[in-house]
Amino acid sequence: MTSLLAKTALLPEGWAENVLISMDEDGIITGVHPGKEKNSKGAEYIDGVVLPGMPNVHSHSFQRAMSGLTERAMGKKDNFWSWRETMYRFLEKIGPEEMEAIAAQLYVEMLKSGYTSVGEFHYIHHQQDGTPYENREELSEHIIQAALKVGIGITHMPVLYAYSGFGKADPGVGQKRFLNNVDALFCIIKSLRKKYKNNPLVRIGFAYHSLRAVSPEMMIEADKLIQEIDKTMPIHIHVAEQKEEVDNCVKWSGKRPVEWLLENTSVNKNWCIVHATHMTGDETAALAKTGAVIGICPTTEGNLGDGIFPMQAYWEHKGKFAIGSDSHISVSPIEELRWLEYMQRLKHRKRTIVHKDNLPSVGASLYESALSGGAQALGQNISALEIGHRADLIVLDEEHPSLYGRMRDHILDAFIFAGNNNPVKDVMVAGKWVVRDQVHFKEKEVLKRYKNTIKQL
16 A cells, blocks of 8 residues: 655645545555644655646547647638648548557646546547558557556547538548447447456547537437446537537527537536537526536637637536647646636636635636546546545645745645746656656657657658
8 A cells, every 4th residue: 555645735625734645556545634744654755735636538639749730821711620621631641650659748748737637539440541440449549558658547438420511411531530330439439448447547438529420310329329338438529619510500400509419418417518619698508507517628729719618607507617638739737727717807808707606716716626527527536635536646846936835725826827837746647656856757768759750740
């Protein structure tokens, strides 16, 4: 059994000093005891601020390698749809080894910034010409292995994708690597569940790419399989990210995307609705009531010009949310949370949008809400320093200029809103240190492989 003695730690009931945290050989917390002596026998003393690690609920790992390559005007109205064409061309060059190298580098960056688990929304299943690999879960295996090699927890979600648009529009050439029917995709899911069922770092979920990429019949068929396999399986879906998507959904069904989803599926706490940027007031209130989590990705949504999520109204309805880095033009939970709040301040022209009546700290409200929403969306016992949860934690350097002299919730306010240098010093996942003094244990090896991959691409 391993034990830590944290000088300061954020527990579910609030801040505490001299907290003894014990964990078993699988990295599951078995005891949390505040107020212990500094020289507690056998415990490693942590001279810093200990926080639960942040979940990243929405990732397309391969896109990290193309970040910065789409920031040039193309002589037309640039938007999500023109960006997507560049992404399709990039995908034509990536094979299994390249995908793993990119994912490993990304996951190292996530860990160093304070993310300790990731939801991989994985829609690339086939070879470059669209032919399935002999092992249909080939690419999924490489993504999961990248996560395990660098020590980040992962909820891996193979994505159902069959069409290019509403009404079963024929898929385009650039989408040939994504396509599966329900049975083929669930063969991948069943195989992965069998292989990783005993691994505490891995959860296998499922995702619909979007309402435009699947049919209502496919959603009914998939739901039946989910109920047979695992009724608690995490279910993710892109919804209402762009205005054009909303308009096309209305033309197809007479309903807006969120409206259609709520009327035709059983959205519940197992679901993570990614983006949901464009909602009416009624949709916002109704979605909040389902208990589902909204996966908000402010830096990607800003980069693509998607729009601004109606956070103020959603928050007033006590909706649950989590954050994701999506296309990874930023790999920082600080920046996602900061921009989530700043976008609302710019939209409503006032300050302190996301806070609770009993928690006036915006930083604490953002961080703690994203922790609980992230754990729910990924379907893992994480994001809290309490018995039965995986020991995923980060240590902040309290000597860092932006944090020095700050106490309790002011630490989280400063962490999110003050400065641009990363104050995350150490990171633990499942009871094992993966980052010490801002250095990942496989950083050089992973970076070398990544550089060689980029050179080839």
